[in-house]
Amino acid sequence: MTLRRASSRRGAPHAREVASDEAKRPTPGQLAHVAMLLAEVLAFTQPADVLLSRYFRTHPGLGARDRHVIAETVFGILRHLRFLEYMSGSRAPRPLLLAYFHRIQGMSLRGLAPLLNAGEAEQVAAMRAGSSEQAPLAVRADLPDWVVERLRTVLDEATILALGRAMQQPAPLDLRVNTLKASREDVRARLAAQGLAVTPTPFSPVGLRLVGKPAIQHHPLFTAGVIEVQDEGSQLTGFLLAPTRHERVADFCAGAGGKTLLLGALMHSQGRLYAFDVSAARLAKLRPRLARSGLSNVYPQLITDERDARLKRLTGKFDRVLVDAPCSGLGTLRRNPDLKWRQTPDSVAELTAKQARILAAASRLLKPAGRLVYATCSILPEENESIVENFLAQHPEFQLIPANQVLARQHIALDTGAYLELSPALHATDGFFAAVLERTP
Template sequence: MRLPGRLAAAIEVLADVKQRKRPVSEALKSWGLNNRFAGAGDRAAIGNLVYDALRRRASHAFAMGSDSPRALVLGVAMRDWGETPAALDAAFAEDNHAPAALSPEEAAGATADLGGASPVVQSDFPDWLAPSLQRAFGADWVAEGQAMAGRPSLDLRANALKAAPEKVMKSLARFSPQPAAIAPFGVTMPAGPRDARTPNVTTDEGYLKGWFEVQDQGSQIVAALAGAREGDQVLDLCAGAGGKTLALAATMGNKGQIFAYDSDRSRLAPIYDRLKRNGVRNAQVRAPHPGALDDLVGKLDRVVVDAPCTGTGTWRRRPDTKWKLTPELLAQRQAEQAALLVEAARYLKSGGTLVYITCSILPEENDDQVAAFLASTPGFSSVDITSAWRQALITEIPPGLATPGGGICLTPHRTGTDGFYCHLLRKA
């Protein structure tokens, strides 16, 4: 497929998403199944167009004068991918599968100035979140939004139980990997432009042998901040597919014990194969059933709560969720987080550490939750995050990461990672 056909396909997929209100990943998969002539490169390019359109939906709609699927995709082609109106018109005229020719108004969108747009449009954030984001980031909130609207890198964590980062990079040399900027076992491959394909590293020999896992550098950092040590007794209370369980096991050198639990059996299902492939021997999976964790009450050194949240920190990877978030969903997540913090506290022994993590950048899910927990739960206090960072990551904490409430907030703008929050609480 040439560019005109790819643009037409992206418009079709976005229209499907809008009409049927289903996830972008499902719409792209459905299009691929119905158009088997499209090769891997075509599918990658169409996916890039669709995701780029959603990442900058507000600013592209302002520039193009419309938020229709056609306007957004053409906006990506001209404003992000560097195509000129003249080049598109010429290409469209020669391709039977091309969209209709550009109108004068659409052509003008290629060079439209966003200077007259509101800060919310320039940041590509939902407008109702502006007060929250201003509170979180102050004068930097627009820059934070613009960074969140970019493409994410592909990050890997070298599994210290089996391989060093150098071994992983040698195995993946054909993809030009680089050491991560902060995470000590991190390896990264920056996102490419236009129709660049994301490397399929899960077919690599190193992955199949358990040398590395796909994990955003931000996730690696907050897992390291948990401070798990050899011999510790640790509960991963919201283990999901086990990404942080694997990272904790590597940090602990397979010594001590990790109890991996999740209330959703389907989320927990992939963990068994991952533990085996990674060579993890100190993790015990606890399937959800009444009383599954009763024997752990008051006995653990650390409890990690990777809490369910709005996922605002992952908007680069899942931009469709940015525009679906509602105040009602935020309130629901806040209630779940508050209950999990109370639940987690039960399992700690005296002197134990509660590690509260979200992949959110909203203070309502982060500092506010911790402040409410501390106000209602005697005997807990915040651990100095600067000292914890220095001990876990053997570097000084970058400026601006510490939050007013005593946690840290990672973002694409500040750290080049997904958005993550982490706060450490010690039981007296």
């Protein structure tokens, strides 16, 4: 990372630097709020977005501009935490803040001066002199050591570095068009006519990508169920499952139903689509989305676990099953940068055991010649390829169907090989994995 040097030319360059610093510089009050919030967030006991929402509720006097600055600063620090800690030599809120505004936001020492306490100018100068080029790969990629070691088993150093740096960038806002209500081109034209910069997603035929972060949840197209917020990678899992009209389909870990709604639209609201989940709270979030969508073929089902007696009665009854398995979420670090510090090798070990159980249970729902898609938003091989390979070794009645062939049959020009493996560095999506499995006839 390089710093912009002060120009020796007169007038305008210095004026532009001062103006730039003033635009970036938070107020002392905003800085104080960030420091208080960081002290909570850096304990990593709860998700950062939960803590942020709670903090804003308990500080109702904060204006929209204040909330924006505070949120962007907190998440910016989380995205670059390993680097900032390396440069500042501390994980305390105040040094991290100064390192963030100096080394990430590019503020000069002169521009930071109004915010500095006694002795802090020397700290900032030391940060300016430091370089991360010789730092360990984990620091440059801004990932925990144990994550980098797992990635080294399948990726080279340059790929890990590119992945880590892509994860440090905020995610774009992807939308899925509900094709029961409108075409992608019609929605794109309507959004563009309202001044929103929007482009078709390169791979998903029902996706749109917005520039910036407009409050789309209040847009008439959203409230009418014409669009939903959904990452393009998540959309592609529906096209791997490729359900058709009149089939019986299960979304085995439905959660709040983003993929359920996509599957229902691909089925043209025909057939029967079961949305299973162990959380009543998550399924409750599906119901208003379902009402907006216009779908009439979705049946939310609360289950106790993958051994629920109701599932046993459905053995061999389904044409297609989606298993969007609970996972570490390490593919979503652009959106949830604190996850890399809240997950541990032990928590991943617990997840992989659960993933194997869920995949085995879900597979029993399939008819002969039925299709199952196993998916995660993880970048770790033990949650992805290893789960699938172990399952196939124990279930010879299943075979792997190359994901690139499934997508090609639907005219989706994306080839990542036998598995769908998406990376923010290559595809501008979340880190995503999916495998297509079919039961022999």
